[in-house]
Amino acid sequence: MNVRRIDPYAERIRRNRLHPRHQEFARPAWRWAGPNGVTRIDPHAIGALGPNGIRRIDRSGAVVETQPLASSPIESGPSRRMVVIDDPAGFVMVVPECPEGRLSDHDRDLFGLARQLADGQTLAVTAVTFQGAVAGLEEAGADRWIDLSATVDGDTHDPESRLAALVSVEAAMSPRHWLFADSFPGGGDLGRRLAARLSRSSSHGANARAATRVWQVAEGLALSRAGDRQDIQRELPRILLALPECAKPVSETRHEARPVSIDAVGSMPSAMTSSMTAVGVVDLGRVAVDPQQxxxxxxxxxxxxxxxxxxxxxxxxxxxxxxxxxxxxxxxxxxxxxxxxxxxxxxxxxxxxxxxxxxxxxxxxxxxxxxxxxxxxxxxxxxxxxxxxxxxxxxxxxxxxxxxxxxxxxxxxxxxxxxxEAVSEAGSGALSKEEHYHDAA
CATH class of the missing domain: 3.40.50.1220 (TPP-binding domain)
Incomplete structure (x- = not known):
């Protein structure tokens, strides 16, 4: 008799999106957006198969799929295909927000969107972070990694310093595209600052104008949400500020995330350096907030x-x-x-x-x-x-x-x-002491 077995360790990994091997054991997506913006649903992938082989639909998230995994057992190595790009034709920069020093779901969606822009053109997806140690860049889809933590303090709110560091990366590598998370005050503010800075240069012009609220990219066009049931379609710009679930996260390949060093001071044009001397934002430290508020x-x-x-x-x-x-x-x-x-x-x-x-x-x-x-x-x-x-x-x-x-x-x-409570404890202690004396007598 063919008995269906459940691996509790694999189920725990599948529920925990922060686990390093989560993408390896995650079940395939059953809902996605078609090219015309209509949501598509795969009826065969909804729900989970129970031990008796009957499919159950549970939208609470408490039950995971117990269908045998197509990948190798958990004792074996990762089943992802390794991708290495030695001589890229260009770069696609992704600036993840990395709350608490780790990639969020929104950050992984950005890398998925970057892979759509890079695959087929031999472009290297490059992660630009302001934290020193960010785990999961290889599984997220980063071919290169630029660590700016030595130049900019990632724990403080200093948008001018971060903008200066990004401008230095722009001058050194001239990437095809920049991708930010359209959220405030993180990537949404920094991406708009970079777009305003690059638009002043005559070499970029109107192409540096950022596309905001991007939720889909296809055939050289960017589709942005403008409101309820309204979309704006325009040619693919150099800077994109994307919404959550703009693309499927990378789940089938593993990338190199090769570190790349950038001289943030030496490679910065002097004209841009002089224009950034005036600091408009001063970080006065964190403000204590009542968690109940x-x-x-x-x-x-x-x-x-x-x-x-x-x-x-x-x-x-x-x-x-x-x-x-x-x-x-x-x-x-x-x-x-x-x-x-x-x-x-x-x-x-x-x-x-x-x-x-x-x-x-x-x-x-x-x-x-x-x-x-x-x-x-x-x-x-x-x-x-x-x-x-x-x-x-x-x-x-x-x-x-x-x-x-x-x-x-x-x-x-x-x-x-x-x-x-003190009186009660004292009374109970005295009673137990009297009982002790009584028993001893």
Whole structure:
């Protein structure tokens, strides 16, 4: 009998998009945009095959496909085809935002769009980063890598210095295209600054005018979103500011990401250097922000509680110590433990946190839909078979109140006992002491 086996390690890699081998085990896309902008759906790729061979459709993200993988087993090496370009005819520059020092989903989409522009023309896709160590550039599709961390501090907001570094790269390599993420204040601001700088040069002219909100490139044309059901089509410019999901990430090839050094000072034209002496933006450092004042849909770190939380005072204290925004399941909100504005899920707020910690949440389908776009999910629950544990990238099968109290104590900020709790503990201690004397007698 042909019994279908499930590899839990492969399933965990497939759920975790930050894993280095995620693209190797990810299932193929079942939804894409056609050349005329119409969304196409492959009905054969929707859902997942269960152990009994029946296809189930689960949009919560808790279940992954258990169909046997076409690639090699997990013990073998990567199955991607290696691509090396020794003598490129030109360059396509990609400036990823790299939040928290790693590539985001939007950054991988940019590299996918760059490969559409480079493949077939022997162009080298070059990543230009302001961080010293960025992992995953080889799998993302970068043939070259320019590290500008020695010239520009990637942790500070200094757009003029970043612009000067990009202008030096432009003068040294003269790339065919520049790709930025159309987001503010990251790639959207920097890409527009570069377009304004290059448009002053007579050699570039109107071709340096950036195409914003790009979501598709085909046949030498760029298609940009202008509004609801309205698109702008124009010739492919040198600078493109692309939206998320502008292209499919690279999943079949592996590239070299060969480091390239650029002299940011020596290669910069003197005219441009003199025009950049006046600094218009001064970084005064980070401003402390109350995590509870951040909208839940924009919070990068969320500590969420459910019915399994028994000590809500300790939960609030842990969120304050960790610097996390508070969230809750629908049950916790209905019980009156959290306000309705903090409800996470399809019936509450969809969240896109980099780290989401679920304490005492079983994982209803509406809640799992709300956290489908979170990068890392940590579940703390007593039930090892709940759906939240199956969805999580890391699961702790233990009491959530005890874990939060231990974390606060480890960080040197334990919660002070309430007067009522102190009296209760004193009473219970005295009672146990009397019982001890009674037993000894």
């Amino acid at each position: 951040i909208p839940l849909s924009q919070a990068p770190f969320i500590l969420s509680g459910g019915r399994g939380v028994g000590d809500w005072a300790g939960f609030h204290h842990a969120a304050e110590v960790l610097g996390a925004s508070e969230g809750a399941s629908r049950v916790a909100v209905d019980d009156g433990n959290m306000p309705r504005a903090r409800q996470v899920g399809a019936t509450g707020t969809f969240v896109f946190a980099s780290c989401y910690i679920a304490v005492g949440i079983s994982g209803a389908v509406q809640h799992l839909q709300g956290i489908a776009k979170c990068q890392r999910v940590v579940a703390i629950n007593r039930d090892p078979g709940c759906d939240m544990v199956k969805r999580a990238d890391l699961a702790l099968i233990v009491d959530g109140d005890a874990v939060l109290a231990a974390v606060c104590e480890r960080l040197g900020q334990p919660r002070a006992a309430e007067p009522s």
